[in-house]
Amino acid sequence: MTDRWAVLRVVEQRVLWLATAMIDHANRVRPRTDGLKVGGHQASSASMTTIMTALWFDHLAAGDRVSVKPHASPVLHAINYLLGSLDEHYLTTLRSFGGLQSYPSRAKDPDPVDYSTGSVGIGATAPIWGALARRYIGSRGAATGTGRQYSLVGDAELDEGACWEAILDPMVAELGEVCWIVDLNRQSLDRVVPQAAATRLQAMFEAAGWQVLTAKYGRLLTAVFDRPGGDALRRRIDDMSNAEFQRLLRCTPQELRLRLPDSEALSNLVEGLDDSTLTAALRNLGGHDLQTLGDALAAIDDSRPTVILAYTVKGYGLATEGHPQNHSSMLTEAQLRELADRVGMSLDAPWARFTPDSAPGRLCAETAARLHRTPARVQSSPDVPTDLGRTPAGTSSTQASLGRALLDLTRQAPAVARRVVTAAPDVASSTNLGGWINKVGVWSTDARRNWFDDDPETILHWRERPTGQHIELGIAEGNLVGLLGELGATWSRWGEPLLPIGVVYDPFVERALEPWSFGIYAGGQSILVGTPAGVTLAAEGGAHQSIKTPSIGLEQPGCVSYEPAFAIDLEWTLLAALSRLGRPGGSSAYLRLSSRPVDQALATVPPDPAARERRRRQAVAGAYLLRRAAQPPALTIAAMGAMLPEALAAADRLDALGVPADVVCVTSPGLLFAAAQARTGQGSADTWILDAAFPADRAAPLLTVLDGHPHTLAFLAGVHRRPARHLGVTSFGQSGALDAVYRHHGIDTDSIIRAGLDLT
Incomplete structure (x- = not known):
């Protein structure tokens, strides 16, 4: 087998099989006891198989990076497996604990993943910011190399505003290394998208300064267009709604001959095509034609961002292709066996790689060598000082x-x-x-x-x-x-x-x-x-x-x-x-x-270096005892951020009323919560900060106050299990002077005093 496109086609079929079988194993073969659906998106993966095969095995360079749409995760793992960067045993672990993740993850997957995706719209935009980050460190002399930043995006994903916020940012128009490939299958999770949106998308990308390339029709369908009556067929397909096109994909050849023609010229063309050519031509869209995709990728203009609108069929090559409810559907065992027979695989040996001396095997080896990256050697940052030595005043x-x-x-x-x-x-x-x-x-x-x-x-x-x-x-x-x-x-x-x-x-x-x-x-x-x-x-x-x-x-x-x-x-x-x-x-x-x-004097920063360092350690760890009552406290006020002036003023007035109060300055409720959890055996955080900020010998009823929701500090009541009240903000605010707004929400000095008296 020496024809380049024929070899790529064999690889594409193996990728389709591996991705489909991986999902099948997770749902039908692997034992389950919880009764929950596993999922995996066979149709969404099939939609992307040709695009990803063309990109990885014919175009990518080692310096390129790719963000893969979330629901094509199995395709990425299948490709990595064929390239030798994923062990076979992982193919049976999709969506299992410790196995292949549901969506591509840089941090959790065992094989190469350039960008984590899964939150729709966010993974798509990540390569834009990756391009900026690489340019930034490159301008500082870092050896980052060159390469494109690809995003493989589902067309429904473009409904997310995050995509357009990124596309329209003024800095993005200069990023010629950015290329988005849109999987234009015209289906979302629940339905066929009702209106054709490609021309609108094209205009929107062009208005943002992007180069727009289109892979709409494959070579077979283009050849049919060149026949007598071909113009009528092109016009018919261009003009029909998404839903009608999807419905035609589900028709038998006999039904197509009745539904498709709308003119004598088109009727004559359809009658002159045999059944297999007719059905194959209708679904021969550009996103499933390796040569058409190759031409589009070769036409990228690196002087500005590029988007390739690749027309596809969701579920292409599967028994579920084109069905409006195929997003979560699974092939039956019989359908999977039919697919295995068609691509030369077997359910008894589903994970076979190509033999090394075969043309596809050589292509996989050549691709793996071309895409090999030497792991980055992490430079250590200079040590950050813990204290700049200044004591703010005023x-x-x-x-x-x-x-x-x-x-x-x-x-x-x-x-x-x-x-x-x-x-x-x-x-x-x-x-x-x-x-x-x-x-x-x-x-x-x-x-x-x-x-x-x-x-x-x-x-x-x-x-x-x-x-x-x-x-x-x-x-x-x-x-x-x-x-x-x-x-x-x-x-x-x-x-x-x-x-x-x-x-x-x-x-x-x-x-x-x-x-x-x-x-x-x-x-x-x-x-x-x-x-x-x-x-x-x-x-x-x-x-x-x-x-x-x-x-x-x-x-x-x-x-x-x-x-x-x-x-x-x-x-x-x-x-x-x-x-x-x-x-x-x-x-x-x-x-x-x-x-x-x-007033920075309220911080009472200790002048002694050792005492200052003790304060710093406590502030960084989550809290410190700012004000110690002259006698055993009847109340502890734990306050945070902007509320410290009110807390200190309230402590002064309470002391005059015979209610001595300690004041704790909370700097990090999260670190304190982690310490409280660790004290009960949940987690491994240090617990010393609780003893330092809330010493047991000064335990008293607790009053917390912050400019935020009061439940943020409510867990502190469990430190010594004393009676507690929690002041904060639980309703939408309104304009006004500070004292009026604080009084409205019950976090002013008077409210703190009243709550303290109620507690004591």
Whole structure:
């Protein structure tokens, strides 16, 4: 077998078989006791088989990276198996514990996966941010090589707004290495998409500056178009609805001869075709024709992003092809045997590879050698200092302190600062990054003139250059955290660690949460700063007042959350978060900051170096005892973030009323919760912080207060099992002065005092 396309066709059929059999084994063969469906998406995998065969075995280079649509995961594993990068025993473990994951996972799958996917729209956009991340570290001299960034996207996936937010970002139009291949099978999970959308999609991509290529018809169907009456057939197929086309795929040749013609010319053409040619031609779309796909891939213009609209049939090559309810359907054993016979395989030996001396076997070996990558050697980051040595004075907010801490880092730990890259969705100046940006500049692939450099009233100097360390995106929080995830993965992709920090308005953290969480799942380590937070942003009203984010920070896996009350706490926790980035076993962090000015003297930072270090360790671990009552306390007030001034004022007044109160400053409810769980044998966190912040000999009724949902700190009542009350925000806010808004939500000083008196 020497014909290139014939060899590729044999490989394509083997990939189809392996993906289908893998899913069949997981659902029909592997024993199950729980009665739950396993699934695996045979039809969605079949839709992508030709595209992925053409890409891997005929076009990919070692430097290319591919994001595979979630429901084509079995196809990826089948290809990796044929290339020798997946052991045979894994083929029987799809969706089993410790086996092949339901969707491609960089962190959990045993075979090569470039991008984790599974959350629709997020995996599709990841290669865009991967391209930016590679360009960024490449501009710093890192040896990243070259290569395209492919996204294999289902057409229904383009309904997700995340896709279009990314496509329309101004930075994306320059990324010529980005290529999306759209599996245009015109079906979603439940139905056939009612209206043809290809022309609309083409116009939308073109409007965004993308090159649009189309693989609509295969060679067989194109040859039929060249016959007399072929123009009528092309027009008939082009004009028919998606649903009608799908219905024709389910028809017998006799039914096709009745349903398809709408003119004498077309009737004559159809009558002149034998049954096998007629049925094969109708489903010979470009996305299932290796040569048509090869022509499209060869036509990619690397000067701008490209999208290839590849027309396909969902379930192509299976007995379920084209059926509107085939998304979750499974082949019967009889149907699977028929497929095995057709592709030269057997249910008795379902996992056979090609023999090494066969033409397909040689192609697999050649492809494996071509795509081999030498694992990246991870460079170690410079050690992050634990303390910059400054004791903030005067009045300041934690939001303002972020910018100062970054500037201090450039002076006192320049090697660390050079690894820092900040990003924002057009909110850099309003979140106090202006000084940092003036110092380090804005990153761009080429130096650009700043036309306002000589304007004496310009405070923020927007100097764009390849050496800049701030990346500014458009107003889309999903894009920001998508970029953070990829900047935070450069250590594992190319061995070059970065320390990425993204700044977003805290009310919109929830909008960014899903893609950020998915980035953490995929191994991206970053710091997300939400600021300003809570109803403390009083004048902005309920639409801009975040109340659930403290709980979100506590609950997010792979993330340490902090809500510092004072500038020194912000500095310490930021440095601790930076020290966890860009390394195996590292983690992300979420910092919830406030724009409320606070008297820094309230922090009472110990002047003694040993006592200062003790305070720092406790602040980084989750909490510290800020105010000790002069006598055994009748009450413990545990407060967080912007609420510390009210908590301290309430403690003073309660003491005057004969109710001595300790005040604990909570910096991380998540770390405290982990410690509380470990104390009962759940988890392995250190528990010393509970003894340090809540000493048993000072146990008293507990009052918690924060600018967020009160359940965030409610678990602290279990530390000593004392009576407790929990103050916080449980309703949408409204505009007003700070005292009025606090009073409305019951977190003002008077409310704290009343709750404390009720407890004692």
